[in-house]
Amino acid sequence: CTFPTFPFFSFFHGIRAIRGIGSDAIVGADAPGEVCHVHINCGPTFRYWEGQSLGVVPPGLCPKSGKPNTVRLYSIASTRYGDDGAGTSVSLCVRRAVYWDKETGAEDPAKKGICSNFLCDATPGTEIMMTGPTGQVMLLPKDPSTPVIMVATGTGIAPMRAYIRRFFVEDVPSWNFTGLAWLFMGVANSDATLYDDEFQECVKRFPGQFRIDYALSREQNNKKGGKMYIQDKVEEYKDQVFGLLDGGAHMYFCGLKGMMPGILSMLEGVCKEKGIDYEEWLEGLKKNGQWHVEVY
Ligand code: FAD
Ligand code: A2P
Numbered sequence: 001c002t003f004p005t006f007p008f009f010s011f012f013h014g015i016r017a018i019r020g021i022g023s024d025a026i027v028g029a030d031a032p033g034e035v036c037h038v039h040i041n042c043g044p045t046f047r048y049w050e051g052q053s054l055g056v057v058p059p060g061l062c063p064k065s066g067k068p069n070t071v072r073l074y075s076i077a078s079t080r081y082g083d084d085g086a087g088t089s090v091s092l093c094v095r096r097a098v099y100w101d102k103e104t105g106a107e108d109p110a111k112k113g114i115c116s117n118f119l120c121d122a123t124p125g126t127e128i129m130m131t132g133p134t135g136q137v138m139l140l141p142k143d144p145s146t147p148v149i150m151v152a153t154g155t156g157i158a159p160m161r162a163y164i165r166r167f168f169v170e171d172v173p174s175w176n177f178t179g180l181a182w183l184f185m186g187v188a189n190s191d192a193t194l195y196d197d198e199f200q201e202c203v204k205r206f207p208g209q210f211r212i213d214y215a216l217s218r219e220q221n222n223k224k225g226g227k228m229y230i231q232d233k234v235e236e237y238k239d240q241v242f243g244l245l246d247g248g249a250h251m252y253f254c255g256l257k258g259m260m261p262g263i264l265s266m267l268e269g270v271c272k273e274k275g276i277d278y279e280e281w282l283e284g285l286k287k288n289g290q291w292h293v294e295v296y
């Protein structure tokens with residue numbers, strides 16, 4: 001790939017050119033759309049924590065403005081040690097943005113997402129302009145005994161994968177997770193699950209400490225007969241979830257912006273049933289640092 005000269009981009013904080021290691025599609029044939037695991041060699045000086053994001057500046061000019069493409073943010077999907085444990089790489093979970101033209105009934109490649117396609121098409125050696133890392137909202141609690149409830153839709157699984165690997169895959173010196181980790185994951189169907197093989201290994205090895213519940217919107221129905229969305233799945237376990245939050249659990253949300261209104265209205269309904277003041281309850285979670293949201 002060719003890039004505009006470096007000083008051109010120097011207004012971005014901490015921008016660096018790094019190299020892709022590879023990108024692999026990680027969903028099955030019946031998943032709607034493509035999601036890729038992108039593995040990037042960032043070297044030892046790009047230090048990041050689980051829950052942070054990074055920026056990618058795709059090469060070339062923006063077709064609308066004619067100016068250089070601007071930065072896009074991606075949640076980091078690896079732990080600080082990277083997928084290979086060497087501490088020199090970072091991984092992303094990227095949905096390839098395509099444009100479906102309703103009038104022609106076909107994809108219009110001229111309108112495809114610039115950065116996501118660049119990343120999904122990256123091959124070993126592709127140069128990638130990166131900024132960051134950024135973000136503190138999704139950092140894990142310091143106390144490794146704190147229960148963690150994770151609610152993800154689609155690529156919102158990225159930070160959760162980092163947490164899960166930190167909890168159950170890596171042997172982290174002086175940081176041993178002893179809490180409960182509970183993942184609620186919303187995807188369209190069973191072909192669209194992300195990193196499920198990795199997660200099932202962890203469930204096998206830590207059955208009392210890690211559980212996963214899927215909301216498969218196009219395969220399952222909620223109790224009203226509608227699509228099974230993530231908020232419906234969380235609601236099924238409302239007593240346990242509220243109990244864990246009362247006991248100090250941290251709750252993390254990542255993925256579609258559109259899920260938050262449904263989640264909040266579900267929680268408000270549960271509070272009503274339980275005779276809890278919803279506003280006060282939510283404010284309390286936020287004040288205690290138990291509430292973490294990163295949606296886009
Ligand atoms: P763009 O080129 O920016 O286009 C955006 C959309 O517009 C595309 O769907 C494209 O098809 C459409 N479009 C293009 N041209 C036209 C046109 N002429 N008319 C109509 N439509 C058009 N994404 C992930 O996949 N994984 C993540 O982990 C992730 N984390 C994020 C974290 C944060 C905090 C935020 C804010 C966003 C995150 N995103 C993530 C979203 C990501 O930043 C990008 O927005 C996304 O990849 C799309 O960027 P793009 O450059 O591919 O699309
Ligand atoms: P669906 O697409 O069947 O409506 P994506 O893969 O597009 O990121 O979506 C992840 C999951 O989030 C899909 O199952 C999708 O369902 C679901 N979803 C879409 N809209 C909402 C919403 N408003 N609330 C909760 N889940 C949603």
